[in-house]
Amino acid sequence: MHDLTQRTRPGANGTSGPNGTAARRRSPRELVPALAPLLGLVVLTVAFVVVGTVSGVNMSYSVQTLINQSVVIVIIATGAIFIFAMGSFDISLGASTLVAAMVGGLAYNATESLVAMLVACILTAVATSLVSASLAAVFNLPVFVTTVAMLSVLGAVAVALVQTTGGAQIKVDSSFARQYDTLPVKLSVAVAFLALCVFLFTYTRLGRVEKLIGGNPVTARLTGVSMKKTAIAAFAIAGLGVGLGAFLTVLRTPTMTTSSAADIGMNVLVAMVFGGMPISGGPRTRIYAALLGGLSMAVLNQTMTTLLATSSAGNGISQVVRALFFLAVVWVATSGHRSKLLPR
Amino acid sequence: MKISRSTALAATAALGLSFGLTACGGGSDSAAGGGSDPVKMCVLVADATSSEALGFKDYYTTYIQENFPVEFVYSEEVGDADAEKRAMESFIANNCEAIISFASADRPTQIQMAEDAGIYYAVATGTLSDDQYEEFKDYQYYVGAIGPSLGVEYQAGYDMAKYFVEQGDTRFAIYGAGVPYYIDMHIYRTAGMLAALAEEPSTSYGGATDFGAILGKIMQDGTVKVADFQSDVYELTGYHEVWSFDDAAWQANLAAVVASKPDVILAAGTGFAVFGAAVADTGITIGDIDAYTDENGQAMKEGLVGYLAGKFTSSIGPIFAATYAAVEGHPIRAEGDTALALEQGYWVATSPEQFDAFLAGDTIENPFYGKAELEQFANGDQGYDTFEAFVAAYTYVAD
Amino acid sequence: MGAGLMRRATGTLIIPVGAFVVLTALCSLNGVSLFHTDDSLLLLTRGVATTMLTSMALAINLNSGRFDFSLGAMATLSSVVGATVAIQTGGGFAVMALVTIGTGILLGVVSGLVYVLLGISPMVCSLGITLLYEGISFAITGGANVSFLLDRGLTSFAKSTLAMVLVVAVGLVLVYTVFDRTRFGFDYRALITGQAAAVASGTKEKRNAVLTYAVSGALMSVVGLIIASQMGYIEAGKLNFGSIGIMFTAFLPVFIGGYIGRFSNDKLGFLLGALTMTLVGLAFAALSLSSTVQSITNALLLVGFLMFLSNEERIGRAWRSVTHRRGASPSGPAAPTTAATPNKAPVTSGVNAS
Amino acid sequence: MTSESVLTVTDMSKSFGVVRALKGVDFELRDGEVHGLIGENGSGKSTLTSIVAGQQRADAGTVHFLGRPWSPASVNEALDGGIGMIVQESGTVPGISVAENLFLGDAGRFVRLGLVDRAAMNREAGRALAAIGIDAIDPRTPAGALDFQTRKLVELARVMMHAPKVVVVDETTTALSQHGRETLYRLVDEQRARGSVIFISHDLEEILAVCDRLTVLRDGEMIRTFEKSEFDEDAIRAAMIGRNLDGHYYRADTTATAFPQVLLRATDVTVGDKVRGVDLVVRAGEIVGIGGLSHCGMHELGQALFGAVRLDAGNVVVNGKRIVNEQRAVRAAMGYVSKDRDTESLSLTASISDNIASAGLRLLGRGRGGLITRRAEERYVAGPMRQLAIKATNDRQVVGTLSGGNKQKVVFGKWIACGSEVLILDCPTRGVDIGVKQAMYRLMVQLKSEGKAIVMVSEEMTELMGMCDRLLIMKDGTVAREFQRGPELTEMEIIQCMI
Known part of the structure; x- marks a missing residue:
């Protein structure tokens, strides 16, 4: 995160430092890893434009598609950074998105109110998130395993929710959904939430404390940081992200089945890492990682679809390329922080 | 391992370069294909792995692509409405000229997206509900749907159960396949099976004896409960459905179904794939609704499968013809310039001979719906009535 | 010594025996039998075999703080290669088994090399590897199932109780030998809790890690082999992390294994953990619980057991204060890394670290 | 030979x-x-x-x-x-x-x-x-x-x-x-x-x-x-x-001094069998030393005073606030320097700035509605960096790359910057070279003169004798004896009561 903020205001640094040396230029060795995710996105975007132009892709539609496909992931992943920054690992994000979206859908069907749907999505997601947080905090459980358990519970809840309708799906009136499934709505939700997250993470105590916990939980505790309060705040924000993501999901796909949103959970993870977020959290956490990574993934997916969809193994090959690109970006991004010992 | 800036940059550059090269390769490929540009048809699939789906894909990508100036682009397996939408978006961005859909999570959205984008759209299997049809029949780019309606699905399940009842079997197990995931066609087929058994006076499922009530109960429960089956004549020895293949409980339940020694396992889909390995050498017969494939034929020869209702591979020929005609500027429209809504049933085989006959009548090299049959609709020479008759002529249903 | 032995035996057996007793009681209350079919023994042994091997594959890397998402993808890809070769050469089960296991080892080595050479976080690495292997499986098969339902030669393996018992026995002995009795195993165990010290004394950490991944790949290939043989086909079309499900079934056995390992040997623990979970699965089937109820029950069991593990000291203290007041209670939560329970520490720390 | x-x-x-x-x-x-x-x-x-x-x-x-x-x-x-x-x-x-x-x-x-x-x-x-x-x-x-x-x-x-x-x-x-x-x-x-x-x-x-x-x-x-x-x-x-050390390495004076105001009052502090019923009063401007053999319970007492372990009995009150956990302790203007610096007092992968600011984030945001700007943080961190002469290229340097002494200075800086009034120092000079040691001692003297209270737990008897106003020797979880600062205090006497 610092790497990025420093990069974007090189002029301001010289003057703001208290003792002249405080804001020296970074050496290329540090800079390249820090910028690897951004470079990745640039390279991918160039490839996307080249491939798209050569193959005669409808570019304006394609760009809209990019936003459509990445906005939910970006929102959820940005919120989730608050969890991952502390060194916690939440694997149940996809499942809670589904449950929140379903409750939102049911709420809309009961009230026919957009606001009720939004509120229902957010409340459900935040509540779900807080259940994980309190299980972890009160009973000292590792968050990862708690959320593994939550994953199955939420899956079961989704089935139960579908059953309440006595049918295969939870369905929201699609003409209503279409009315709000627009770029301005998506972008304003995304911008508002991202701005909130960047603000909280960069300019308030919460972000600092989270990085401290991620860096060394014992030190954080002995510096008077309340693990429980921080964890609950982090999960609440992540929940808010999931709620907003769920809200946009209902608008985008008003027909929800138990297998909806299935791949969101893992895609969120890949997006974050792709964007340069260290999975163990800590001081090197970057709040922009989700945005970079989410866009990179969407651009890559689009490009690969254009290139490979006609061959029968195309989807497999495109995933192989995605995997290789992912590993390459992560490799370059972490190249500055390697020790003699293998990382764990 | 030390990483200098130059290595890092070289790596990035190499990746970028490889992309550029692939891009060029891809570009020249499509430009060089054939004299005139082929029609780009995109296919949306919810199931990419079953033998039925593979047969369909084979028919399109080998036979049809050989004989018509078209190029098929397949989506990856789309599991839910969002994945469908993503695939649709990619198709539209990549200038598909028509979309043939095998995915049903959210058909209204698909139709709407295609209409907005000005791309022809057709439903290859299944049909729209009456309400949906009313809503979309006037859409300019909605070609229509040809396939089994839910009524046909119900009938398929019913006919299968009825067949075994008439054979004198009394001990049944049911494989509901996607019932817990509320896959409509599986629920209707399963309800059809139970409804057939419930025609015997002492038999009921959850107190219900008519199809509608049985369907309602399955919808309510999201599963089939063995304990709710009451009968003096028949026995429902077990029930199985899809949840997780890695699960010890799933395996145990599968084994329990086999061990309950039914005469027949009535499967709402992919019955042989799931039970095939388990029922070998047990004397249990599988009644399956699947596809005409070599493997199923082999299973029938070995007596593992006693009844097979299946779509034949080229049954998706007519919908292609209609879509292709539309792209070529000669849409086939029903009365009042409305979209097509035609039903297709299943071919049913109860003996290896029958099976072979069906299989032989519809091969990839020489399909039932071949070039000659389909071509007559491509240039707008034939009207709706001929086409309807053409689809309706498909009456291989067992007698 | 006698009392020590008793304590060890109790600690080792309390979970499987307890589970057996409770499940049997539950079943008989509902008028069903836990082993209610002729196939029960086969199911039990097969379930134990796959669960135990998966747990071991997960645990051997998790012990070193390396979480691996790619277990399922390795199982799928190795069995896809094995089955494809066997079908095309007509070589039968022997060829399938050999090629599958060989491929599994190779995949493990590749995973290990990618991790060691790139030097990135193992969990992140395994995300990439999962995508890679899934993609390759798909590319090989075009997304279709690899099916050999009617090939009795290939499907009979998983139908033989004896074969399953052998898999369990050989797997257990091999893993025990490799990790507890060989030079590799000694280095491996030193690296778990003393990475820096072991490396400083010349232990080849990278080689050790690659070999560990190779063993993990081998174990998962056997799991893939069993599942393929039992189903008669392999689902090769799973993309986008569709293959990670198998990992979740191994969580509870891994934790149970770690717990039992404190009283005897963690490898034995994985066996007993797998046994426990397979019994639970049989009971689910016998009681015909719906999948919803099953997943919730499994989740509760996992959370419950972890609550016990994480609060053992607190529970123990409370228990002692109830029974007899005088007891040298260990210090509270303030001493975070005294490593008084070395066998427990690595297992939980691995997941904590995640 | x-x-x-x-x-x-x-x-x-x-x-x-x-x-x-x-x-x-x-x-x-x-x-x-x-x-x-x-x-x-x-x-x-x-x-x-x-x-x-x-x-x-x-x-x-x-x-x-x-x-x-x-x-x-x-x-x-x-x-x-x-x-x-x-x-x-x-x-x-x-x-x-x-x-x-x-x-x-x-x-x-x-x-x-x-x-x-x-x-x-x-x-x-x-x-x-x-x-x-x-x-x-x-x-x-x-x-x-x-x-x-x-x-x-x-x-x-x-x-x-x-x-x-x-x-x-x-x-x-x-x-x-x-x-x-x-x-x-x-x-x-x-x-x-x-x-x-x-x-x-x-x-x-x-x-x-x-x-x-x-x-x-x-x-x-x-x-x-x-x-x-x-x-x-x-x-x-x-x-x-590289230069001559000036005369007083430890404190120059030989008499115990303190302000009258009691800052920390601990009564009957009990932690399992490690600390058993310890009473302790620390006044403003007083340095209280706690010594003994490594397992006498002195480290646990230090943790207990800071609320880092749960007390089985007794209580600790600082500035009128009862200390039940670390958060309360920090709110009550306490600071704690652990003996395991790298694992318990620092975030090694974080910057100097992140570490020093970590205890004062509330202060940093005060008056701005919780808003923490980089500028305010730089100003906040610059003070202790200068005062302690932390050797680093800038405040963005990662703490893990510093020498042991500079690391310890960062830890001290963290607590000084947020204005801690009661400092619990557990082996504050462990693994620190003479130059830094001397700086630490000077700092302690300065803090004392500012009216801060310091509890120093140490295994080094000379340092305790050199710095403390009062010295408590612990044995088996209890205070074996208390010594007052004075010229007549000998190491022999103290070691006697330790064993």
């Missing part, structure tokens, strides 16, 4: 990134001598010895051992060749047995038919332990179940069983009790007959007592080698820090 050199280091250089740890160092070790290496943290002692002992490689320069060129690839290779090292931080692996630790990385020698013969290994381990006179340890015990000191002895055995020609002892004694030290000194003494010892220590007195010669390093350069006859504390100190 004694003048023959066994090990010669010529013009050795080594860099870590931009830091030049060794700059053309020459060093000679003679047969039969115990050679002390002394210098501030970061002076290059450990770097030099770790290269000689195979832990890392030099960038330039040559080493000759017994007349032949010497460049071992690993610790084990060095050990086999005749040079063994006992390291500063714990070199044992907790998860495996004592025997396995003794043969760490060397299990291969017990392999029969591909399997490791565990029984033989245990037998051999038992022999090795007995050889250095410790037979109370079962080789099958997991090393993690042993206390720190016993683990050190295991390490000692691991080196000694190879009968090395040269033994390197790197600041090992700080971790050892009296008994452990005696074992070590005995072994060092015996080693003279077999070869030589390189003895690294911060403790000048110790080094003067143990060594035959000593070499001073500073900033990666060899400053001077002192023969036994030239041993002179002041000269050595001056060589170490």
Whole structure:
């Protein structure tokens, strides 16, 4: 995160430092890893434009598609950074998105109110998130395993929710959904939430404390940081992200089945890492990682679809390329922080 | 391992370069294909792995692509409405000229997206509900749907159960396949099976004896409960459905179904794939609704499968013809310039001979719906009535 | 010594025996039998075999703080290669088994090399590897199932109780030998809790890690082999992390294994953990619980057991204060890394670290 | 015999990134001598010895051992060749047995038919332990179940069983009790007959007592080698820090002083059986020392005062607030410096700025609605960085790259910046060189004069005597005796009541 903020205001640094040396230029060795995710996105975007132009892709539609496909992931992943920054690992994000979206859908069907749907999505997601947080905090459980358990519970809840309708799906009136499934709505939700997250993470105590916990939980505790309060705040924000993501999901796909949103959970993870977020959290956490990574993934997916969809193994090959690109970006991004010992 | 800036940059550059090269390769490929540009048809699939789906894909990508100036682009397996939408978006961005859909999570959205984008759209299997049809029949780019309606699905399940009842079997197990995931066609087929058994006076499922009530109960429960089956004549020895293949409980339940020694396992889909390995050498017969494939034929020869209702591979020929005609500027429209809504049933085989006959009548090299049959609709020479008759002529249903 | 032995035996057996007793009681209350079919023994042994091997594959890397998402993808890809070769050469089960296991080892080595050479976080690495292997499986098969339902030669393996018992026995002995009795195993165990010290004394950490991944790949290939043989086909079309499900079934056995390992040997623990979970699965089937109820029950069991593990000291203290007041209670939560329970520490720390 | 050199280091250089740890160092070790290496943290002692002992490689320069060129690839290779090292931080692996630790990385020698013969290994381990006179340890015990000191002895055995020609002892004694030290000194003494010892220590007195010669390093350069006859504390100190230390190292005054206001009041503090019913009152401007043997409960008392462990009985009140956890403690303007600096007081991967600001984030946001700007943070951090003279390129430097002394300054800076009034310092000068030590002591005096209260837990008796107004000696979880500051206080008297 610092790497990025420093990069974007090189002029301001010289003057703001208290003792002249405080804001020296970074050496290329540090800079390249820090910028690897951004470079990745640039390279991918160039490839996307080249491939798209050569193959005669409808570019304006394609760009809209990019936003459509990445906005939910970006929102959820940005919120989730608050969890991952502390060194916690939440694997149940996809499942809670589904449950929140379903409750939102049911709420809309009961009230026919957009606001009720939004509120229902957010409340459900935040509540779900807080259940994980309190299980972890009160009973000292590792968050990862708690959320593994939550994953199955939420899956079961989704089935139960579908059953309440006595049918295969939870369905929201699609003409209503279409009315709000627009770029301005998506972008304003995304911008508002991202701005909130960047603000909280960069300019308030919460972000600092989270990085401290991620860096060394014992030190954080002995510096008077309340693990429980921080964890609950982090999960609440992540929940808010999931709620907003769920809200946009209902608008985008008003027909929800138990297998909806299935791949969101893992895609969120890949997006974050792709964007340069260290999975163990800590001081090197970057709040922009989700945005970079989410866009990179969407651009890559689009490009690969254009290139490979006609061959029968195309989807497999495109995933192989995605995997290789992912590993390459992560490799370059972490190249500055390697020790003699293998990382764990 | 030390990483200098130059290595890092070289790596990035190499990746970028490889992309550029692939891009060029891809570009020249499509430009060089054939004299005139082929029609780009995109296919949306919810199931990419079953033998039925593979047969369909084979028919399109080998036979049809050989004989018509078209190029098929397949989506990856789309599991839910969002994945469908993503695939649709990619198709539209990549200038598909028509979309043939095998995915049903959210058909209204698909139709709407295609209409907005000005791309022809057709439903290859299944049909729209009456309400949906009313809503979309006037859409300019909605070609229509040809396939089994839910009524046909119900009938398929019913006919299968009825067949075994008439054979004198009394001990049944049911494989509901996607019932817990509320896959409509599986629920209707399963309800059809139970409804057939419930025609015997002492038999009921959850107190219900008519199809509608049985369907309602399955919808309510999201599963089939063995304990709710009451009968003096028949026995429902077990029930199985899809949840997780890695699960010890799933395996145990599968084994329990086999061990309950039914005469027949009535499967709402992919019955042989799931039970095939388990029922070998047990004397249990599988009644399956699947596809005409070599493997199923082999299973029938070995007596593992006693009844097979299946779509034949080229049954998706007519919908292609209609879509292709539309792209070529000669849409086939029903009365009042409305979209097509035609039903297709299943071919049913109860003996290896029958099976072979069906299989032989519809091969990839020489399909039932071949070039000659389909071509007559491509240039707008034939009207709706001929086409309807053409689809309706498909009456291989067992007698 | 006698009392020590008793304590060890109790600690080792309390979970499987307890589970057996409770499940049997539950079943008989509902008028069903836990082993209610002729196939029960086969199911039990097969379930134990796959669960135990998966747990071991997960645990051997998790012990070193390396979480691996790619277990399922390795199982799928190795069995896809094995089955494809066997079908095309007509070589039968022997060829399938050999090629599958060989491929599994190779995949493990590749995973290990990618991790060691790139030097990135193992969990992140395994995300990439999962995508890679899934993609390759798909590319090989075009997304279709690899099916050999009617090939009795290939499907009979998983139908033989004896074969399953052998898999369990050989797997257990091999893993025990490799990790507890060989030079590799000694280095491996030193690296778990003393990475820096072991490396400083010349232990080849990278080689050790690659070999560990190779063993993990081998174990998962056997799991893939069993599942393929039992189903008669392999689902090769799973993309986008569709293959990670198998990992979740191994969580509870891994934790149970770690717990039992404190009283005897963690490898034995994985066996007993797998046994426990397979019994639970049989009971689910016998009681015909719906999948919803099953997943919730499994989740509760996992959370419950972890609550016990994480609060053992607190529970123990409370228990002692109830029974007899005088007891040298260990210090509270303030001493975070005294490593008084070395066998427990690595297992939980691995997941904590995640 | 004694003048023959066994090990010669010529013009050795080594860099870590931009830091030049060794700059053309020459060093000679003679047969039969115990050679002390002394210098501030970061002076290059450990770097030099770790290269000689195979832990890392030099960038330039040559080493000759017994007349032949010497460049071992690993610790084990060095050990086999005749040079063994006992390291500063714990070199044992907790998860495996004592025997396995003794043969760490060397299990291969017990392999029969591909399997490791565990029984033989245990037998051999038992022999090795007995050889250095410790037979109370079962080789099958997991090393993690042993206390720190016993683990050190295991390490000692691991080196000694190879009968090395040269033994390197790197600041090992700080971790050892009296008994452990005696074992070590005995072994060092015996080693003279077999070869030589390189003895690294911060403790000048110790080094003067143990060594035959000593070499001073500073900033990666060899400053001077002192023969036994030239041993002179002041000269050595001056060589170490490159200037003469001015007179008062500790506090100058010899009388106990304090303001009347009570800042901390602890009553009947009980933590399991580690701390049993301790009462303590600390006033403003008072330094209270707590000393004793390592397991007397003093560290736990320090944690208890800060709310870091749950009290089984009693309570701690600071500034009228009852301390039940760390958050309350920090809110009550308390600060805590742990004895395990790297693992408990710092976030090593974070920057200096992040670390120092971490305790004062509420202050930083005060008056701005919680908004923390980089500018405010820089201003906040600049104060302690200047005051403590933290050596770093800028406040963005990652703490893990700092020397031990600078790290400790960062920890102090964290608590000073947020205005802590009551400081609990657990071994605040552990692993810190003389220069930094002196800075810490001066800071403590300054804080005292500002009316802050300090509780200093320490294992170093001289430092407690030098700094404290009152000194509490703990034994078995209780306060054995309390001493007042005064010129008549002697170390003998205090040590008497510890044992």
